[in-house]
């Protein structure tokens with residue numbers, strides 16, 4: 441089972457640490473369906489040199505858009521040697537006709553139901569060319585084969601997914617294309633999710649779910665069950681869910697210490713263009729205050745290049761993020777992924793410039809822009825990263841918190857993440873990344889300020 445490196449791995453933007461965060465959980469999940477006695481080698485090219493001198497019976501490759509060409513090359517080589525090659529993942533589901541040329545079998549959609557169906561057919565000598573996900577459930581799935589994961593190669597070996605998909609329909613997102621033809625948001629059983637959490641060593645967890653707060657009932661029960669588990673965790677949510685009811689307080693009580701939020705844009709017209717309805721009319725700053733009052737750090741995601749973006753968008757966005765004390769930011773150049781509504785629209789309008797998937801990495805401009813030139817967009821994107829992560833802006837953003845411990849955590853987390861590349865590289869080289877976990881856990885420890893969400897916090901209360 442192979443996760444080939446995204447092409448960024450070979451680009452000047454390559455930050456080894458960024459690709460040494462999470463193990464390939466999707467493949468480890470599929471591995472759980474293999475039969476007792478099956479010998480499985482799970483390789484992740486982001487953290488290890490691939491061993492390709494073997495000729496296994498079956499080679500399974502997970503394909504994303506920016507590793508597609510690399511995946512096809514590996515697939516062709518293994519097929520030439522006589523292995524049976526299976527390809528699946530987001531890109532294969534979006535462009536099956538492109539992928540099937542390089543595979544014996546391709547998989548469309550999530551694999552939990554069609555992968556075991558394939559395994560049975562393969563053993564009976566009647567495997568098909570294509571399997572399309574039919575039933576959508578992750579209740580009663582076997583436990584992820586975490587024993588195949590080389591934990592010491594990752595900063596966050598305890599990544600976990602307890603749901604699939606998301607209830608929303610943003611036009612630039614893969615989600616609708618991947619889950620087409622069936623349910624597009626469903627969860628594990630709460631007791632199964634809690635048991636999986638319980639089996640993970642240490643305190644830290646990273647939920648890789650698209651929207652951890654997307655199902656009110658499931659998340660409420662999950663957080664209730666986690667309250668006594670003494671965990672610290674990171675996850676993703678929409679603004680909408682942060683502002684609604686008291687789910688975010690429950691998440692904080694259960695150990696949530698940082699959240700990934702798709703703000704995407706500060707312009708209403710852009711939200712409409714991207715069908716980001718869950719953000720329209722929502723008070724971003726209120727959501728931020730609420731998170732900060734709970735001691736939850738924020739990783740904000742922003743997209744540049746939507747049609748209403750003018751030349752001022754980069755500075756306006758960075759200033760806003762700093763003023764509102766966002767801990768980290770992820771910026772993207774708008775990228776129309778094949779299979780998405782955005783791609784269809786842009787293709788219909790003749791705006792797709794080329795199909796060199798290696799450049800569909802959200803760092804390059806691959807479509808005809810409107811209010812900005814491609815050059816302005818690219819330079820503005822680079823500037824935004826540089827500016828947001830300058831020491832002065834890291835300090836300024838840290839000082840936006842009323843609570844000194846939160847300010848220190850913010851400064852340590854953002855500075856540590858972006859400014860200590862040689863240290864990260866050393867830890868990766870010496871295969872000791874997971875030794876950094878206790879440090880991460882202590883940075884993510886609770887800020888005790890005794891304040892409730894929405895109340896004013898007196899400046900610099902006791903430092904816990």
Ligand code: SF4
Pocket residue numbers: 605606607608609610613614615650651678702
């Ligand atoms: S909220 Fe996120 S995961 Fe859900 S559709 Fe929008 S971009 Fe995709």
